[in-house]
Amino acid sequence: MRLKDIKMGYKILVLVLVGIIGMAALGISSYNGMSKASTDIEDMYSNKLKATRWMGSEMSLMRGVQMNVVKHILDPKDKAIEEALDERINKYNENWEKYKVIGMKSERAAAEIPNTEALWAKYMKEVQNVKSLVAEGKQAEAWTAYKKIENTTVKDLLKSLQGLRQVADDNAENLNNDIKDRNSHQITFSMILVLVAFVILGGLSVIIIRDITESLGKAVTACNRMRDGDFRMANQGVIDRGDELGQMLRALGQMRGELTKLMRNVSESSEQLAASSEELTASSNQAAQASTQVAQSASDVVNSVEDQQKAVVKSNESVERVQQAVSHVKSQSAKVADNSASAARRAADGSVAIGESVEQIRSVEKTVNGSAEVVDRLGERSKEIGEIVDTMAGIAEQTNLLALNAAIEAARAGEHGRGFTVVAEEVSKLAHESQESAEKIARLIKDIQRDTEDAVDSMRNGREAVVAGARSVEGLRSMFEEINGLVNGVSQQIQTVDEAVEAMAAESAAITTEVANISEYSNQVASEMQAVSAATEEQSASAQEIASASDSLAVLAQKQQEALAKFKF
Structure with a gap:
């Protein structure tokens, strides 16, 4: 031995x-x-x-x-x-x-x-x-x-x-x-x-x-040599000792090899960390821009909702005027029915009353047409709001994807990316809340569109009823010379007009209710859009924080690479 x-x-x-x-x-x-x-x-x-x-x-x-x-x-x-x-x-x-x-x-x-x-x-x-x-x-x-x-x-x-x-x-x-x-x-x-x-x-x-x-x-x-930063394995030689010193030399060589591998891995990780930091910074900037776009879209939606609320107020006023006109027509129809027996005596008065009725009916027709146009515009605005909400949903989805990418990059960064994981989770949470708000707004818009379609149908029916009333009055004017002989017919026509007026009054009340619903839905849309705007601002701030943290991470990676440059491996 x-x-x-x-x-x-x-x-x-x-x-x-x-x-x-x-x-x-x-x-x-x-x-x-x-x-x-x-x-x-x-x-x-x-x-x-x-x-x-x-x-x-x-x-x-x-x-x-x-x-x-x-x-x-x-x-x-x-x-x-x-x-x-x-x-x-x-x-x-x-x-x-x-x-x-x-x-x-x-x-x-x-x-x-x-x-x-x-x-x-x-x-x-x-x-x-x-x-x-x-x-x-x-x-x-x-x-x-x-x-x-x-x-x-x-x-x-x-x-x-x-x-x-x-x-x-x-x-x-x-x-x-x-x-x-x-x-x-x-x-x-x-x-x-x-x-x-x-x-x-x-x-x-x-x-x-x-x-x-x-x-x-x-x-x-x-x-x-290791103290001087030289971890290269050159000129190590073969260790042929079997005692503790041989074990120490072999362990020292293995330790130097492991440290060399570690520093190489750290160097590669630093390079990947720097690249990931740049990607994270770019993603954060994109998220900030997307958040700004969402905030701008939310602001546009709020403005559109305010315009819609103004239009609803005008529609409500028009409907009130229609109701007043219908009430007046109803009162006149009642008087005509009551005085049909003396229609002959008061033919001249009836002619004047019929002329006034024609004017009132035309006014009602114009009012109904205006309400229909307002409701149509409300439907168009609802479609625009729906498109904006779709855009918001897409932005929220993109933000969620960016947050997911940021979380993945932070996980790849290891211990140094733990803070960015928390920020990415907050961004993902805000994106999820934005998407939920957008979906909620989309549901409200669909309800508004459905109610608007119902209002349009109601307006169409009212307009048809007004047109029918106008035609009936025009028929009464052409047959005015025969009014004395056709008092019974006039009474029947007046009864028909009275029924039409009742229907128009009911439709006007329905329109009033729907307009109130539209106003309530508009308020909800405005409230939700304000929440979306606030969430988007928070998301933008979080994206800026991520960008700042990513810059700090890049600086840290640069310092780590500079520190590793002192060693030879």
């Missing part, structure tokens, strides 16, 4: 393990050395130094025994001296037993110990002999015997004790030298172990650090 394929954690773990192994080896070696040194020191103290100390103590006690023997010879009655002598002898024996346990471990000391014990036993025997002489009062002999002991046994015993002490000192010195040599070897071994561990750890560290820094250098170079 290559070093480049080993995970970073394992590489660091290798360094840690090498350090741990080196430290463990150093610690174990140091522990063994310290344990051995502790054992040697304990042995030096327990065996060597104690032996030296006890030999020194034995020699000191030996000197004390000598001194107390001399004192006892000089003052045999002093019991304290004798007790001190016995105490020192006992102490010597006690210390000798302790030393003997340690001294027997040394070959040199073990060889000398029997001789020393023999000399001590001899010395004790001679001391007892001296004490006996002193007890017998033979101080001079005791002193002579002691001097002899001093020159022979004491010298030999002290020499033997000195030899044992020298053996203890030599053993301690040898042990000290062994400890020094062992410590020196331990220090040398520890230094070599530390040096080997440092060499291995340093070599592995250099290899691993060089391997890491090489990949990190590539990553830093790639990051610096």
